[in-house]
Amino acid sequence: MTARRLPVIALGAGLLFGAGLAISGMHDPAKVLGFLDIAAIASGGWDPSLAFVMAGGLAVTLPAFWYARRRVVPFAAPAFQAPAATAIDRRLMLGALVFGVGWGLVGYCPGPALAALAFGATGAILFALAMMAGMILEGVVEDHVEKAVP
């Protein structure tokens, strides 16, 4: 049952997420950079749209995750797979810092970078390929570190 529903739900959720990214304008790096450019607040050119996207998202996820706490298992899977880590450690902070710097360089975070592939811009394709390479590189580095420090 679950095994059959899993791919359908995952694809449906991806389609909805991608459409939401486009409708919110977050598939457009210029719009994201328009939010991150806080120096434009003074000149009147700041675009706060991204904050509204976050607010709209949280307006659904806050009650949804709150409701999920009252359930033992999800509707179509054997268990909730919550992230295990809780510590605000150096790894988290360094990773968020590196991610943020890269985000500001082009205006893509991972979701919009993949959504933008639909429009075929050279810069978007290069970015997505480099992003995947960066992810694989991090995984390889981590495997080596784990083996070196048992």
Place this chain on the structure above:
Amino acid sequence: MSASFTPVSALIGGLMIGASAAILWLALGRIAGVSGILGRALHGAEGSERIWRILFLIGLPIGAGVAVLLGLADAPTAPPAQLGLAVAGGLLVGFGTRLGSGCTSGHGICGLARLSPRSLAATAIFMAAGMASVFALRHVIGG
């Protein structure tokens, strides 16, 4: 305020992104974090664990493309086609999101909704770093 400010469509799109994350959590018990889903699809996940991730990821460009085709969204402007910038940005985003265990969706939309202090810290840091990066590029180097 910028003329490009679009509060209504931003809110509607945000609600859809939130609904997608709510479906993944309530139905499948999975966090809708794009970097985690992509990272594990590329490195680590196998079999059906890889397949559902790939299907979710394929949905992103298709959903965005269909929204534009139906006239629900504008076609995006292209990012700068400078090779160095695109590659540097992509590498940093890919490496950083995996090291920091999440991105705008995983920490920002799901982690904050889970009231995770870890995700709040990550979101504050990548927002601040993104703003600093744009400031440096537009007003220090490019200024």
